[in-house]
Amino acid sequence: MTNKAVKGLLHPLFPVLIFLVFLATASGLKYGIEKQDRNQIQSSLDNEAQAMAANLEREFLVHLEAIRRMAQRFEASPGMSEETWSRDARNYLSDFGVYQAIEWIDRDFVIRWLEPLSGNEEVVGFNVAINPERRQALEQAQASGEIDISGVLNLRQGGQGLVIYVPVYAGADNKGFIAGVFQMETLARHLLTSRVLDAFRIRITDSGKLAYELNTSSETAPAFSHTTPVALPTLDWALTVTPSAAWVESQRSVWPLATFISVLFMGILTSLTTLLVQLILKRNQALLKTRRELESEIDQRKAVQQDLARLESTDALTGLANRRFFMEDLTHTLNIADRQMRQVALVMMDLDRFQMLNDSLGHQFGDELLIKVSERLNGLSNEKVLVAYSGGDEFMVCQQHVDDLDDVINLLGQIKQIFAEPFEVQGDAHSVTATMGIAVYPQSGLDADTLLRNADVALYRAKDQGRNTYQFYTEGMQDREVMRLELDKDLSQALANDEFVLYFQPQVELESAEIHSVEALIRWQHPRRGLLPPVEFIPLAEESGRITEIGRWVVMAACRQLARWQGTDFEHLRIAVNLSGRELDDESLVDHIREALESNNVPPSRLEVELTEEIFIQNIEHNRDQLSKLHKLGVQLAIDDFGVGYSSLGYLRDFPVDLLKIDRSFITEVTERHDDAVITRAVINLAHNLGIRVVAEGVETMEQLVFLKSHRCDFAQGYLISRPVPAAALEKALSEGSMITDTPVRSGL
Ligand code: C2E
Ligand code: CA
Ligand code: CA
Secondary structure, eight states: OOHHHHHHHHSTHHHHHHHHHHHHHHHHHHHHHHHHHHHHHHHHHHHHHHHHHHHHHHHHHHHHHHHHHHHHHHHHOTTOOHHHHHHHHHHHHHHOTTOSEEEEEOTTSBEEEEESOTTOGGGTTOBSOOSHHHHHHHHHHHHHOOOEEOOSEEOTTSSEEEEEEEESSSGGGOOOEEEEEEEHHHHHHHHSOHHHHHHEEEEEEETTEEEEEEOOSSOBOTTOOEEEEEEETTEEEEEEEEEBHHHHHHHSOSHHHHHHHHHHHHHHHHHHHHHHHHHHHHHHHHHHHHHHHHHHHHHHHHHHHHHHHHHHHBOTTTOSEEHHHHHHHHHHHHHHHHHHTOEEEEEEEEETTHHHHHHHHOHHHHHHHHHHHHHHHHTTOBTTEEEEEEETTEEEEEEEEESSHHHHHHHHHHHHHHTTSOEEETTEEEOOOEEEEEEEETTTOSSHHHHHHHHHHHHHHHHHTOSSOEEEOOTTHHHHHHHHHHHHHHHHHHTTTTOEEEEEEEEEETTTTEEEEEEEEEEEEETTTEEEOGGGTHHHHHHHTTHHHHHHHHHHHHHHHHHHHTTSTTTTOEEEEEOOHHHHHOTTHHHHHHHHHHHTTOOGGGEEEEEEGGGGTSSHHHHHHHHHHHHHHTOEEEEEEETSSOOOTHHHHHTTOOEEEEOHHHHTTTTTOHHHHHHHHHHHHHHHHTTOEEEEOOOOSHHHHHHHHHTTOOEEOSTTTOOOEEHHHHHHHHHHTOSOOSOSSOOOO
């Protein structure tokens, strides 16, 4: 069905239209049936009228015949006495009750004999030729011998009636007439049954003029009437029958009304049904519409949910999968790997020094750097590798198909490659490295949470070893991790319990073989674990931020030591303290150092500060500021571990540096490896050119000492001369002069 048709069918006027069609049909049918009914009534009426006329004719003729026979008998016995005639007439009257009277009228039209006589005496002698027309009709009858019938006239005996005149002999022999008088009423009564009389008004016209009217009282239905001629001798009669309203009603069929009502009823039913169907259809349409709307809403919801799911699984900042999704996916991956007997590698990754970058260059910078790193890491993503951002500076990579460890090493290589190029953030290029911890399923954990925890443990181990490296999880790590956490807890108590100690390692001046300064190296006298080297707790303290407090303690302890040495043989000694990069962030660092010096009444030139190259990389302005203040104060500045970091030698020029400490890694093989020798020589020369003096760290052999001395290195520090020792041991060794401070042969000079 077309839409238009449906609309039409649903139009509110449609049921009305149906009703009107039925109404019209009902009316038409009613009209048709009524018409037929009327015809039926009319024809019934016709039949009735014709039957009446026929009856009238027949009766009339019977009576006429009776009168005629009387006339014949009178003719046959010319001398009939009045008495005989009267007897004969009485017989007739009793046989034919319709007659009111039978008369003999002489040829002069005068009534002579009459039966019954009683009550009619005055009629005898009456001349019936009451007017010229009557006379003419009677004379004509005398002449022809044919009967004559008077019209309806007022009878001498009273009432209206008819008189039939039968001539006795024709022509000159005429002996008058035998006449039968009967009243119309009687005739009518006789002719018409009571049923007929009740039902019809009957008019008898004689030559068109109303001669007699029967039953005028009853109400008639003028729409129906039938006029039929009555064939009577000499009379020009017609019978007009008009039915009473009651008769018409009785004839009327119930069909027109019944049909009308039933069709109308059907119409109403059909309209109502249509209305109902319309309502149902409309309701249906409304339901369909609602359903469609619901469906579209559901679709929209689904789309929104999908969006949400995507959002929920993705980190908003980096666009990488988030931790939650990563963990769900990992669980799923492990299930599959279990079935396929495959390995899965989970790599936890930390950006080195991100916290420092973020703190010093701002969160905006941090966010941009994270986005840049994420973009590159995302390049690793494929159907077998999922990269996720877990928050902070931490990323996670899941390698889902690992056949052997080479696959993981290969992935780690790819990651390292990602950090090879510096990242362009806020217009500057920044070199960033990452440290990674790896846990491999199933050997490093059987479920996602365990794998994650162990990868984290491995990551911390990797950080402990220095940055920009990776570490696979191994069995023993778990214990170390527990230890680490415990240590962190203990560390919070260490200062209050005064558990830290400073050891001192001397630096010998190669030129003079004298010791002018010592490096203070912290130790933790742990109540249960014994003496712990800084590598066990300094990184931890840096991580937790406790390093600031520890740094202050070190400075204070060094100053106290210097104060103690004042006025002794060791009052010329300078102490070098190590400061980590984070300590430099502390604005009150310089103030604190000054206070420590002043409170112990120690000249600033007695104190030296060692910082690693990282201060050249981040927060340069601030760091230079801090160092300038320190320098102004009179504190000596040394760059520690020189050569391993991000050496941009140009910075040496910009910073107020007094000393350079060449990292132990160059010294260890300086006499064996040409490269290391070249670098060491170059650094010494460069530093000297900038007016900076050079310390060689980790000197363990005499060969190294000879090499350094021959290349004009200013100071040497290392186990060869002395291990880091407590102050008392240092003092003792210095007093005894038991340390190796010089080369047996004057080298090269
Ligand atoms: P560093 O400043 O490079 O200190 C020198 C480290 O090398 C010391 O380790 C020392 O024992 C070791 N060493 C010296 N000579 C030799 C040698 O000939 N051979 C070898 N193999 N090692 C030698 P230590 O005392 O374990 O200190 C490790 C690091 O801990 C230090 O490296 C320094 O970065 C940090 N550190 C030590 N004390 C403090 C402190 O008070 N504050 C801060 N922030 N860091 C400290
Ligand atoms: Ca140092
Ligand atoms: Ca060092």
